[in-house]
Amino acid sequence: MAKEKAELLQGTLDMLILKSLSLGELHGYGIIQRIRQLSDEMLNVEQGSLYPALYRIEQKGWVSARWDVHETGREAKFYKLTRTGRKQLETQEASWDRLVLAITKVRQATI
């Protein structure tokens, strides 16, 4: 991982994928680019992390996939958020917020 890239914590990748798909259908490689772009280059998801994650997420029914050809003429596998996936995204965002809040409390402690 490049020196300036923030490393992902286990459990955050799913949320990032779901979030990027909530903005519209995307193929795998595009998810990586979207996350990198939206995070101002701070987050770099490795392909070896993404594809297994997509598989897991699809198994859980949070996304649906189909092969298609995009405007450049290349084939790619497009993923789309399902209704369940959208709910899951909300759940994960809420958990994230709780965790950030809790950790903030601990860090503010000065006793």
Added chain:
Amino acid sequence: MAKEKAELLQGTLDMLILKSLSLGELHGYGIIQRIRQLSDEMLNVEQGSLYPALYRIEQKGWVSARWDVHETGREAKFYKLTRTGRKQLETQEASWDRLVLAITKVRQATI
């Protein structure tokens, strides 16, 4: 895990332990209590998570340990942040801040 407890993400436990020790020497069981208390009961560290984590952290030289008797008359193993540990805490807090910032950016995206 109780329904209202936020689950820990892998990688956050070290920071919480180091932070709680930065407020003063503590024994293992006390670390759990301090984290729970400081987080307003939102974070509950399991013993099976804590003790191995303390061992790892001690191996890395971030804390030093000694057996002692505390005011209640009971024996306990007291942990103290080392200079290296304090540096590590700063590093981990900075990483955490970067990650939170990056994820916030992604989540704010609306395209």
Added chain:
DNA sequence: TATGATGCCTACCGACTCTAGGTATCACTA
């Protein structure tokens, strides 16, 4: 022609947290 970007995938590793057990002491209560 070759290199880099795009696009997909898998196998294996390493790190970490949790569950579930075990042991012992102490205070309190039925």
Added chain:
DNA sequence: TAGTGATACCTAGAGTCGGTAGGCATCATA
């Protein structure tokens, strides 16, 4: 006095997940 819950330590094993490293194909560009 027997039992229970809190305090205090520990370990083994399982499961999850992200990263590394590899492979393959296409396309544009140098």
